[in-house]
Amino acid sequence: MVNETRVYTTRKSENTKETEASEKDKIQEPHGLYAQSAVLMDAKSGRILFEKNGGQKRAMASTTKIMTCILALEYGDLDDVVTASTNAVNQPKVRLGVVEGEKILLRDLLYSLMLESHNDAAVMIAEHIGGSVEGFADMMNQKAQSLGCKNTYFITPNGLDASDKNGGHQTTAEELAQIMKYCIQDSEQAKQFLAISQTEIYHFEDCSHVYKYTCNNHNAFLKMMEGAIAGKTGFTGEAGYCYVGALEQNNKKLIVALLGCGWPNNKGYKWQDTRKLIQYGLDSFEYVMIGKENISKELADIKIPVVNGVPDNGKISGKSYTKVWMKYMEDGENTDSAELEQLLVRKDQKVHLQIVLKKQLYAPVEAKTEVGEIQYLLDGNVVKRQTLIVKNAIERRNYKWCARKTVENFLL
Structure with missing residues (x-):
């Protein structure tokens, strides 16, 4: 200063x-977490309440898509017509299944992105907003830098494992939580982001009314704990199971970020870790004036x-x-x-x-x-x-x- x-x-x-807590009364931090990296954040202040390897760089899989979604909301128009390219059509599963030249409204693609985690939808969005996947990745990295995320690097809009001369597609649990904080609270489009994230089921058609689609929300956390408001799952071979989610209860707004939380057949580990961290935040913390x-x-x-x-x-x-x-x-x-x-x-x-x-x-x-x-x-x-x-x-x-x-x- x-x-x-x-x-x-x-x-x-x-x-x-007046007196310090005795060792007997001292609250025990969460232990036995499956995640390689984990963070519990107070969303209102951005302060980390608990971390396990919170600053360790790791692949982030489809948790990437929260950044893709918020940028599309900030720089796009929900009524924009987006055309499927060859690149989008050839994305690996999980995908919406678009055909080349198919036209879909941007608003519909965002539900495809967040509820079903479709990889082709992510590329369609990226190419429409950024002109190309590479151009959109530049926007993602610029936004991350503006949020103070110095150890985050985006290459793809869908979170598939990738690397280039600058490094791998990766983040840290701390910075993933920071990005989620921006999405649910700090962005001018936070309200719309939450509305999409909380939708249970969504139906839509392409612009020609030929193809009909249904998207179901795979974020089990929304029904797992009272006050859950948002979340995004992810998995790749390098990243393992990942998750970032948020809950608001009793005037507390908490964010959990998990990276490397098990590999097949341990898909449920992320839900156990999420519950354990959120419950720790709810039970062990209180506001002081x-x-x-x-x-x-x-x-x-x-x-x-x-x-x-x-x-x-x-x-x-x-x-x-x-x-x-x-x-x-x-x-x-x-x-x-x-x-x-x-x-x-x-x-x-x-x-x-x-x-x-x-x-x-x-x-x-x-x-x-x-x-x-x-x-x-x-x-x-x-x-x-x-x-x-x-x-x-x-x-x-x-x-x-x-x-x-x-x-x-x-x-x-």
């Missing part, structure tokens, strides 16, 4: 118990020295200081809006608070200059930050100011 800082104070949140520490009162006692600043007493001699405020405080007023801030915390964990500030400032200082931050820590890791600023501008105490002040004092 800044080169010269000091930790002003450190203490426990008032929302937590991190603003109830009444931080504004604590900040009232903090002042930062301002070198060569106009003295607080308004006289030529004296020292200059500035008070510290939270960035959201309108016009520097102390408000209780911090009480609305919530943090999802495991029940046996303690939230710690520390204030990190610049040791001193140098005049002139502009109003609302950022001078530090409030940090909320769990197990030594910063999980939330709030920016601190100065309220008013501070003039430099120079010859011109001293001369003016001398004249004012003489006149008075």
